[in-house]
Structures are given as structure tokens and as C-alpha cells.
Amino acid sequence: MSGSDTVIELRQVETRFNDFVVHAGLDLDVRRGEVLALVGGSGSGKTTLLQEMIMLHRPSAGRIRMLGVDVLRARERERQALRRRFGVLFQHGALFSSLTLLQNIGVPLREHTDFDPAFIDQLAYLKLRQVGLPAEAAHRYPAELSGGMIKRAGLARAMALDPELLFLDEPTSGLDPSSADGFDVLLLQLKQWLGLTVVMITHDPDSLWQVADRVAVLGDRRIVAVGPMAELAAVEHPAVRQYFEGARAGRARADRG
Numbered sequence: 129m130s131g132s133d134t135v136i137e138l139r140q141v142e143t144r145f146n147d148f149v150v151h152a153g154l155d156l157d158v159r160r161g162e163v164l165a166l167v168g169g170s171g172s173g174k175t176t177l178l179q180e181m182i183m184l185h186r187p188s189a190g191r192i193r194m195l196g197v198d199v200l201r202a203r204e205r206e207r208q209a210l211r212r213r214f215g216v217l218f219q220h221g222a223l224f225s226s227l228t229l230l231q232n233i234g235v236p237l238r239e240h241t242d243f244d245p246a247f248i249d250q251l252a253y254l255k256l257r258q259v260g261l262p263a264e265a266a267h268r269y270p271a272e273l274s275g276g277m278i279k280r281a282g283l284a285r286a287m288a289l290d291p292e293l294l295f296l297d298e299p300t301s302g303l304d305p306s307s308a309d310g311f312d313v314l315l316l317q318l319k320q321w322l323g324l325t326v327v328m329i330t331h332d333p334d335s336l337w338q339v340a341d342r343v344a345v346l347g348d349r350r351i352v353a354v355g356p357m358a359e360l361a362a363v364e365h366p367a368v369r370q371y372f373e374g375a376r377a378g379r380a381r382a383d384r385g
């Protein structure tokens with residue numbers, strides 16, 4: 129039985145693509161207010177697991193509870209209501225190229241509310257500023273912006289409906305080190321200011337050490353270890369060891385101190 133501080137609970141999740149088993153007997157809890165990083169080798173099933181949490185993919189078996197809702201058994205109306213309570217930042221930002229940043233950020237508000245257009249612009253502008261974008265970026269198009277700004281705009285859009293939960297797919301990948309650092313700092317601030325719960329896939333050792341409260345490691349089709357990086361350092365499983373060996377991992381660890 130989970131406590132009220134568990135916002136997502138996965139139990140005995142199994143995922144198959146025909147005969148190919150991606151997850152089997154996978155258990156994971158996400159706690160309220162934490163940043164949980166999901167890591168694992170290529171093809172270990174991170175993206176598929178994220179898609180199952182955001183209801184884009186249905187596991188073959190098991191149970192997923194999110195914000196008190198039994199996701200796989202809920203009626204479509206309940207699932208629709210749940211969708212408004214989380215935001216997603218996809219890997220490449222997934223902004224509409226023909227819309228300005230302000231219009232992009234306002235998309236979920238236009239879809240899910242009856243607010244008038246001027247009010248939607250005001251709310252979108254607040255989100256734009258909340259993620260640290262300058263006022264003049266509001267009327268620019270995605271093609272005119274840096275990768276870091278696009279990620280921030282994608283985050284602002286994910287936050288448009290004031291979600292309790294955020295899902296981020298490799299938020300710092302493709303960013304230069306200083307933009308990636310900036311994004312990490314932003315995430316920490318948003319967590320602190322808004323009490324958001326964040327689940328993110330990342331390969332970035334700096335994010336693992338500096339932003340994640342806990343790290344869940346996918347290997348052998350399940351979560352083989354979960355805990356703060358400092359605790360995972362003692363885990364011998366090969367899927368875990370790779371985050372502690374090699375130059376990048378060592379640098380991130382040293383920088384933290």
C-alpha cells in the first residue's frame with residue numbers, strides 16, 4: 129500500500145512488442161515533489177515507460193496509478209481529466225513552427241479552456257517569463273531561437289495548465305554546457321517555487337548529480353536500482369556502474385563537490 133506522497137505507482141508492469149519483452153515485473157514509485165531521473169542503456173525501454181506513464185502507450189500487463197487514478201482501468205473521461213494534470217516536454221521541444229512562442233505556449237490553454245484570447249496571451253506571457261525567456265522572445269518563431277530557448281519554450285507550454293506533474297524527455301540533450309546548466313538551475317527553481325513533481329529521462333551526468341533527488345535505473349527489463357546518486361554509487365549492477373565510470377561521470381561527480 130502506498131502513502132499519499134506517492135504520485136505515480138507502477139506495479140508489475142509488463143510491455144511486449146509481439147514476442148519481444150521490453151519490461152517484465154517492473155515496479156516504481158514516484159514521490160510527490162521529487163525530481164526522479166530515469167536512466168538505462170539504449171533500448172532498455174525508457175521512452176516506452178515514459179509513454180506508458182503519459183498514457184500514449186498501454187502496457188501488456190500490470191498496474192499504473194497516477195494521482196490516485198487507476199490509469200489502465202479508468203474511463204476515457206477520467207483519463208482526459210488526468211491529462212490536464214500533467215505536462216510533457218518532448219525531446220525536441222515539438223513546437224509548431226508556424227506559431228510564435230506566445231502562441232505555442234498558449235496551445236494547451238486554447239485546447240482545454242474557454243478563456244478569451246487576450247487572457248490566454250497574458251497567461252502564456254507569464255509562463256514565458258517564468259521559464260526565464262526574455263519578453264522580446266514572445267513574438268519570435270521557433271526557427272529564430274537557440275536550442276536552449278526552444279527547450280524553455282517547450283517547458284513553458286508543458287506548464288501552461290499549471291500541472292502537478294511534469295514529464296521531460298532528455299531536456300538537456302543537444303544543448304551546449306552553459307544552456308544545459310541554465311536549464312538544470314531552472315528546473316531546481318521551479319521545483320522549489322511550485323512544488324512540481326518531475327520525471328525525466330536523461331543521460332546527462334550533471335543533471336543526475338545536481339538536479340535529480342532520486343535516479344531509477346532500467347536494466348534487465350525492470351528497475352534494478354533506485355535512489356540518490358550518492359547511494360547508487362555502492363550498487364554493483366552493471367546497468368548502474370556505467371554512471372560512475374568514465375571521464376564524464378567522474379567530472380560531474382567532482383563538480384558537485
Ligand SMILES: Nc1ncnc2c1ncn2[C@@H]1O[C@H](COP(=O)(O)OP(=O)(O)OP(=O)(O)O)[C@@H](O)[C@H]1O
Binds near residue numbers: 150174175
Ligand atoms: N512500437 C514498437 N514496436 C516494436 N518495438 C518497439 C516499439 N517501440 C519500441 N520498441 C523496442 O522496444 C525497446 C525499447 O525501446 P525504447 O525506445 O523505449 O528504449 P529507450 O531506452 O528509450 O532507448 P534509447 O535510449 O535508445 O532512446 C527497443 O528495443 C525498441 O526497438
